[in-house]
Amino acid sequence: MNVKLITLSTMLCLGGLTAFAQIDLAPKFIDSLAKNAKEIVLEEKIKIRLNSPAEGLYTYRKLVTVLNNSSKANAIYVVYDAETPVSQLKANLYNQFGILVRKIKKEEFEDFAAVDGFSIYQDNRVKGMVITHTEYPFTVEWEYEQKMKGPTLALLPDWDIQHYGTAVQSGELVVEVPVTLQLLYRSVNIDTKPSINTLKDGYQQYTWRVNQLKAIKEEPYAPHPDQVLPQVQLGSNTFLIANYAGSMSTWKDFGRFMASLYRGRDELPSELKTELDAVLAGSTTNTEKIERLYRYMQGKMRYVSVQLGIGGWQPFSAEYVYRNKYGDCKALSNFMKAVLGYANIRAFPVAIQNTEEVPKTLDEKFASDPSFNHVVLYVPAEKIWLECTSADYPINYLGEDNADRQVLLISEEGGQLLRTPALSGNDNREHWQAEFNIETEGQIVNTVKADFFGANHEIYRALKGQLAAKDRKEWLEKNLNLALFSLDSLQLNCATATAQASLAFKAELSRMGSRSGKRWFVPFNPLNPLTKAPVKAEDRQQRVISRKAYVQESELSFILPAGYQVESLPFTEKKLEGPFGKFQVNVVQEAGKIQIKRRLQIEAVDLPASEYAAFSNFYREVAKWDGVKMVLVK
Structure with missing residues (x-):
């Protein structure tokens, strides 16, 4: 990847963000930082100055090159309220040749309520902007100041040095506090220490700098980002919020x-x-x-x-x-x-x-x-x-x-x-009993009973408590893994004293599997097959975290249509076992009937990166055997 980057010296000056009609280019940095990168931070400067335990000032400047459309560095959202107003908010957009395309003033930023989707009243508002450009790469400058008051003094903003897919050419955090205050700090996932100076105005100044940080690739089933990405975490031994004094010392x-x-x-x-x-x-x-x-x-x-x-x-x-x-x-x-x-x-x-x-x-x-x-x-x-x-x-x-x-x-x-208490696999279990009466004309009459416990019952409790009967039925028709023609005799009940729900219904299915000539291909597990598995990944770096443990049990009966017999079964028994879980299926063939018992036990795991391939393969094997079909023939 050969992409040109804008040099820093012509972009930023000590007095603030300055836009130029055209700027110099520096392609030499890109090759060393482009791998796994969605954006490259050319320079980030953050300054926090605490004037007292009750208020401070946050100053932010950032120059970032957006490499592709998976980057979100072309957007900024600043949350504020009446006590923490935003000022000096502006931005500049440069194209891949370093030519100024657009100057953006504070008045152009959107200003909207910080609606989180469930709060009906909130003090917070957001100033935001998404800058788009037709050709990649392009470079964006952001700058703003914000008054610090209230909770931002208790929970001083951490410096998130990198996000996934972010390379950093240069970054700096400066924190200035009165000598009467104690700044609490630590570096996480990076070995960086501040330089400390005493200023003439009675403030202690702490400065952290980073350079030439390669992007970290995001991986599925990874630990929390705070366990992976570099940060400088901050706190204050004394703060004052609305006359309530506090400390983050412990x-x-x-x-x-x-x-x-x-x-x-x-x-x-x-x-x-x-x-x-x-x-x-x-x-x-x-x-x-x-x-x-x-x-x-x-x-x-x-x-x-x-x-x-x-x-x-x-x-x-x-x-x-x-x-x-x-x-x-x-x-x-x-x-x-x-x-x-x-x-x-x-x-x-x-x-x-x-x-x-x-x-x-x-x-x-x-x-x-x-x-x-x-x-x-x-x-x-x-x-x-x-x-x-x-x-x-x-x-x-x-x-x-x-x-x-x-x-x-x-x-x-x-x-x-x-x-808080963990939910074990036995806590999060579900048990299905189903009969599929396959008729010669192609219709299938299906009778189902199921019990759900723990985390697996929660969606059904929500359906029962939050939706009308008509809406519950529509949800099930949409989300059951069945080609429903009709859904009748629906019963959904939730226990009062335990985390348990039960579901029962009768259904007529429009189809099951597929037909080809005189053969009928019928799935072994039409109710709840595992269809998604962790993606394959080479050169895995992070630990493998999967938090949910659960158990699925199914007892399925297939009543064969008149005139059909079983031509082939993929297997009569299948077992998989490992540190990630257990999978077992047993198939019994009787006169005019096939009975299948299936049990899937998934374990919560915290494994080294070297185990990811085996972890992924276990799920892939389960998905493969869950997807097999029996063959009926006239």
Whole structure:
């Protein structure tokens, strides 16, 4: 790949971003940095100046060459609110020859509400821009300043030196703090240390520089990016947010600060106490009390995401939730904590990263931005976890996206890192029983019963609780792996006390498999075949992470059409076994019937990179044997 890059000296000057009608080119850098790269950062300069524990200034400049359409470096989004306004926002676009194509001013940037898809109220807004150009490569300059106040002082922005597919020619981070403040910092996945100088104005200056960093290729089933990509993580031993003082010196300190935001917000009105007395009447154990109060909250309150005030960190009071009958994750957890407190049961809010991706790993010795985006509740004495935003989860079930990850228990005594319970393969199991009555004319009458547990039951609980019967049926018709002609006698039920759902239906299928002359090719597993496998990859670099363990069991009966007999079966038994899982299929042929028992057990794994090929091959083998067909002949 032979692409020309713009030289730095003609692009940036100390006074700010300066655009030139034409600029010099420097093709010599590209060959060493282009491999695996989607973009090359020619220069990035970030400066953070903390004026006090209560406010600071963030200055950002970046010159980046976009190499192809898989890059996102041609876009910028800056989140702000009334306390953290953005200024000096501008951009320039240069073509592959270094000629200025366009100057972009602040007024041209889009400005829109930071809608996350589920919050109905938010303080945050976004200034954003996507720059497009018809020919690659092209180069973009970004520049802006932003006032720092509120949560950005507690969670100082880390320097993400590289993203996947980003090569860096030159990068610099400068942090200036008053000598009375202590800057907390560490480098992750890179060996770089700051130079430290004392300035004449009484500030301590820390400077990190990097040069000539090759792009890191993104790989499937990899660890969290924070375990792979280079970063400089920052924190402050003292910050002040809306008159609440805190520290990121330790997780204990940060948890104590978070607890101060909850202080005094657990008072209950007298009429609520009367209701709670009725709910608790006759209960004898703490577990029974917890379940009753949890069901009370689920039945009376609804989840509404409201990201307002102090970065969305401080909950509405328990009385507010009671009066309005709604709250976000913080408010509902705080309400539940308050009503449990009324029953003399001590509970604690827990900050958590709710994500279906690999969650961030937290270092117990260094408190950094934890990427928490959710709050649940924990009752230590009973070892019970409560997902307070769910209207129908059983007690002590948090859901797949909250399972097996580090969390911060929030307490006046200080924060404590814990880990939520993992869901094992046996927890996440499903069992199918199905009969396929294949008629001579080609129609198939299908009867199905299935039970789902743990993570595998969640979608069915959501269907039951959130969709009308007509919509549930339409969803199943679309998502079942069957050529449905009709779907009848549909029953979907969810257990109250356990993470379990059951599904039953009768269906008429328009087809199954394919026909050729007098032969009929019928799939062994028409219900839930494994069809996707990890892609092949050479020169794997990262560890192999697969977090979900589960078990699928199927008992399938095929009633053969009159006049047909089995000409061939691919096998009568198949077994695969390894550290990634187990797969077993047994086939029994009887008069006019084929019975198949299938069991797939997938393990959660954390393996060295050298195991990726075997990991991928296991799934490919399962997919191959799941896709085989029996041959019927007249």
